[in-house]
Amino acid sequence: MATEAELQLRERLSKLGAMKLLRGTKLSGELARLQDQRERLEADPSGEEIWRSVELARHQDRPYTLDYAERIFADFFELHGDRGRADDSAIVTGLGRLGGRTVVLVGQQKGRDLKERTKRNFGMAYPEGYRKAMRAMALADRHGFPLVTLIDTPGAYPGVAAEQHGQGGAIARSQAAMVRLSVPTVACVIGEGGSGGAVAIAVADRVLMQENAIYSVISPEGCAAILWRDAGEARKAAAAFKPDAVHCLELGVVDAVVAEPEGGAHTDPDAAATLLEQGLLAALADVRSSDPDDLRRRRRAKYRVMGILAGM
């Protein structure tokens, strides 16, 4: 008789196999990997793999939003500022062409060297960043452009000024703005999907996740510090709350996993960009509906069923 873990893996495999969204991308690689995994089913094989995802998601050479913007979006033009008080460089917004039509891009941006990291605040946005995102969303809405968001942040910035400027409210309102949009929306977690700061720009008709990205309610270190009272137990925490793409797919949090080049997106950014572009195009094509009320209704229905209750 099959063990529960084996059944779960089988279900994952059938889900992945049935997903037309991934056709044309490197689905066969993902299937083969999972099949391998099923074959060598041992006790809890995933802890190590989860931590590998955490490391790859944070890899310093991993492509960031602007790396993808220049590879995927033809004629990309960056837009700056929240039209209120600042231009938060931790969030990038712009116009570009994807699949022959204009789209609006919103994404978090980390930096590669110390200077750039400081400028980008390690990808941690202030409320101004989310207001900049909302301004770009409003532009998309006004002109009927689809919205693409790329998520890559350790979290919203936890600072005194950020709180004074209304971090919690900005995250709430950014989500509310995404729910209201009358245009098709696709989000993809491309690195770290860190908590509220990530979901603020990830409420979309289709939510994708790169193979080695992570998406979580808290950082492994934060969780370990609270529940284990020791930030050093981050590996244990990650294994417990399972932020990897396959688990997120299994829990219905993401609609599809976008494959990465062998060894991770950083090994071949061009190939990673091609795979991401295919994933975004497939997801946008899959949204189909163009009636604003219908889009909103379906979007809400998608989130209505998130969560698992006892006895249900």
Added chain:
Amino acid sequence: MSSGQSRVDVEVESKRAGEPAPGRANPNTCPGCGSHYRDDELEKTLRVCPHCGHHFRLGARERIAQLADPGSFVEADEDLRSADPLAFFDLRPYPERLAEAEIATGLGDAIVCGHASIEGGRCELAVMDFGFMGGSMGSVVGEKFVRACERAGSSRTALVSVSASGGARMQEGILALMQLPKTVCAVDELYEGGGALISVLTHPTTGGVLASFASLGDVVLAEPGALMSFAGPRVVAQTTREKLPDDFGLAESNLRYGHLDAIVQREELRPVLARLLRLLGSA
């Protein structure tokens, strides 16, 4: 199948539940001025310190008793219970923490919902309880809040939410984070149908609850001294090494920065809500 079947046997745990945590101050000693009160004294003052005005924490049932017209509250969805979707185990298994919280609070999860009237004005109430795992929001809190929105929408009454929460419930992992957009969607639907939301923030309302429905009220109120920050003071101090202002994240600071409509003393909360219900057209 009843939800009871998937719950754990709590008998063993109940031995541990009654002991107060060592080193914790007496719950009737005011953290503001050190005055000590008997239960009946505090009950008379709605659990507000008569000496310095400190607002003691209230459980969900106490809060409902203070706000709703006597006998008017009819609870809904009280049978909903959390599952353990990740088989989460830190130092202890999640089901054990749930069972202990249920014994300690008498609640099924960290929110109590139902309809009520306040000075005759009908409304839907969604009241959180910090005593249940720090008021953390997991699948049950999200689901019960959404159902409260839906009932408010279909009965054309306003929803009054009273939040008290440390944020999303880590033990439910990414599904806890998904309760943010889930509740935001429900508020959007409520508003689309012409409904109203009055959000009352009580100490503390932080993290995922502040970053979702609690910030989206037509009117947002807070109790004096309530901490309402996305990141808690300790996290901010550790991450940024900034010196925190004395009123960091407090309702008073948030009012000054424009994130709140009013700070309302506890004894004023019932009449203020009644007024707002009338103004918003529900009563």
